[in-house]
Amino acid sequence: MGVVRNLRQVSADDAGVDVAFRADVHAGLSQRPKAIPARWFYDTTGSALFEDITALPEYYPTRSETELLRRHAVELAEAIGAGRAVVELGSGSSTKTPLLFEAIAPSAYVPVDISGDFLRDSAAGLASRFPGLPVYAVEADFTQRVELPREICPLPKLGFFPGSTIGNMVARTAVDLLRNWRATLGDGALMLIGVDRIKDVALLERAYDDPAGVTAAFNLNLLERINRELGGDIPVENFSHRAVWNDVHARIEMHLVADCDVEFGVDGRRYAMAKDETIHSENSHKYGPRDASLLLRAGGWTPLASWDDVDPAFALILAEA
Ligand code: AVI
Secondary structure (H helix, E strand, O other): OOOEEEEEOOOEOOOOOEHHHHHHHHHHHHOOOEEOOHHHHOOHHHHHHHHHHHOOOOOHHHHHHHHHHHHOHHHHHHHHOOOOEEEEEOOOOOOOHHHHHHHHOOOEEEEEEOOHHHHHHHHHHHHHHOOOOOEEEEEOOOOOOOOOOHHHOOOOEEEEEOOOHHHHOOHHHHHHHHHHHHHHHOOOOEEEEEEEOOOOHHHHHHHOOOOOOHHHHHHHHHHHHHHHHHOOOOOHHHEEEEEEEEOOOOEEEEEEEEOOOEEEEEOOEEEEEOOOOEEEEEEEEOOOHHHHHHHHHHOOOEEEEEEOOOOOOEEEEEEEO
16 A cells, blocks of 8 residues: 555634634625635535535536546646646545546645545545555645645646536636646646536536435535534525526526525524525536636646547646646
8 A cells, every 4th residue: 555644734723613614604694695615515424425416417527527537548648747746636535536647657646635534535545546656645725825745845746626626716716726726836837627618508507406406415514514513503404405507607506595584593693594595605617618728827827738529518628837
């Protein structure tokens, strides 16, 4: 089994709750319209539900991206070369990572994820599958500044940002993140990034509102997490999941809709919502080819190649620092 070293870069309070989670929940419930950042979906339950989503027939992004990694392994190997340290942003269960590793033979792997349990399990899995590969698991929020392990500093780097997670950020935040990672990975770095394409609205909405209700459970788990970790008494049974396409912003929006007037407490603070009022819980932006290039350039990366010959449409883009 390869070497696995775990590094933790999140700050918890005396109750063991992530300080930023508490602050974001109160800020989000106090503003109008109410909104809580999507990164708080991913506690252990939320991460497991997201893995279930990726296996749903309606949720095409995982299948489309996996197909691109399989189909273009030789071209990826040629364009990226061997021996890079792969830094994966929001690695989750790292299911696509082995496909990339088989193509490019990396020299080290640094999965970065906010969900510590998931991160440690998947890092251990990868290390046993690729013996001799040093794995440095970093438990951190990749949207903030992350300190890379010293050991990989001298190595050429590849940022790997699959799954269209960039789409969960508004453009300004996405550009900030790309600039941050441009600085962290340094000169000579490459970035392989997955972006979802704009497509038929019915297909998009089905992908985010599946008939089995897995995405609904994923969305509602945010309220359950608030109750669990912040001592809330939100009546989760009085909320519904909604996923709608917003054409102006080219994104799927997820909301938690109050089915009736509700009042609840979180941390001793009281909140009220009128029937049909929503908590905006996620944006999932979709990009045309030009939009994606523009975003990368604004973030300090120059696109080198892209692969998108897959249906439903999805793109893998390779860019250089
Ligand atoms: C993680 N992220 C890219 C997913 C997406 O498609 O925006 C999260 C998700 N939300 C609902 N289904 C999947």
